[in-house]
Amino acid sequence: MAEHTPRCPLQSEDHAQLLLSYCSRRLDPAHTAVLQRHIELCAACRTLLESQQLVWDALDAWNNSPISRDFDTRLLQRIHHHRGPARWLSSISWKPALPVAAILALGIIAFPTQPNTAPQPDTTQAEQVEGALEDLDMLQHLPLDVK
Amino acid sequence: MSSAALTLALALATAPYLAAQPRPRPQPSRIEKFRQLSPLQRKKTLDALPPDRRKQAEQRLRELDTMPSAQREALQRRYDAFQNLPERQQDQARRAYREFNALPSDRRDAVHAEMDTLRALPEDDRAARIRSPEHRKRFSARERSILDDFAALLASPSNSDLRF
Numbered sequence: 001m002a003e004h005t006p007r008c009p010l011q012s013e014d015h016a017q018l019l020l021s022y023c024s025r026r027l028d029p030a031h032t033a034v035l036q037r038h039i040e041l042c043a044a045c046r047t048l049l050e051s052q053q054l055v056w057d058a059l060d061a062w063n064n065s066p067i068s069r070d071f072d073t074r075l076l077q078r079i080h081h082h083r084g085p086a087r088w089l090s091s092i093s094w095k096p097a098l099p100v101a102a103i104l105a106l107g108i109i110a111f112p113t114q115p116n117t118a119p120q121p122d123t124t125q126a127e128q129v130e131g132a133l134e135d136l137d138m139l140q141h142l143p144l145d146v147k
Numbered sequence: 148m149s150s151a152a153l154t155l156a157l158a159l160a161t162a163p164y165l166a167a168q169p170r171p172r173p174q175p176s177r178i179e180k181f182r183q184l185s186p187l188q189r190k191k192t193l194d195a196l197p198p199d200r201r202k203q204a205e206q207r208l209r210e211l212d213t214m215p216s217a218q219r220e221a222l223q224r225r226y227d228a229f230q231n232l233p234e235r236q237q238d239q240a241r242r243a244y245r246e247f248n249a250l251p252s253d254r255r256d257a258v259h260a261e262m263d264t265l266r267a268l269p270e271d272d273r274a275a276r277i278r279s280p281e282h283r284k285r286f287s288a289r290e291r292s293i294l295d296d297f298a299a300l301l302a303s304p305s306n307s308d309l310r311f
Contacts, residue, residue: 126195126204132178132226133207135237138244139225141259142297143266 009035010044019045023052178211179223236300243296246289258290262297270302 009019021027022035039045068074181189189208193201211219229237247258265273276282277291277298286294 123195126192126201129178129181129192130196130200130204132181133204133211134241135229136178136211136222136226137207138240139222139229142240142244142247143259143262 008038008042008045010042010048019048019052023049023056178226182208182211239296240300243293243300246293246296250290250293254287254290258286258293261286261294265294265298266301273298273301 018027018031018035022032027035039049181192184192193204196204214222229240232240247255250258265276268276277294282294283291
């Protein structure tokens, strides 16, 4: 019986692929028959096959969640959303600001701003002091009070 | 009621109120406030003026600082009274003074002497002197304009507050 049994696949890298193909049920019938006979006699191969079988059973039991029809659309939207320069802008509702903007626009039309021709405050104060000093100088030198 | 009658009625109605109004209080003296500033604050304020005007203002401030306190207080009272004159008369005085300062030194002395003379005269005599041929002969048109402005200020009832 031993002569019909191939060398243990675990001892040869070439034959290890046979075990993996057997586990995945992709091994041809002739090799499958030969390997099954060896497994019945080889405890190490049985142990390996049992553990591999657990993995395949688990994979068989795993059910993929169904993909929604708009998955691609939502995915693209989220990618675009994250790439946007100012996400907070899109979260603002501009409708309440429209009446305020309209009032401001009317105000600008009705009361256009005049160019600021007033002198700077410092200059104004200096000129006030200068004017007062000139008045004092005048009152010192012009005999305005009637005798 | 016509508009003229309405105006007259309003004038009659408001006249007693206006007559009873006290004269405007003198404005707080800018100069006194300015004098109370620290030298650094004074300099910072006057630095806003062009150099020549700043120099003149600094010179006037120095004169004011070194003035005896009694003289400064008297000047301050005249200044407050001047502030109460109508704006037109204030401008008239300033114009006359600018013209006066622009005169050559000898003519400035002559005009100033004439001002002293006019100030000492009763109003009628003052007017007669200004109209006299001698006055026209002694003073140029520009000088007479200054003296006319000066006489008008002396004759103004508003000027009474300038008497101290």
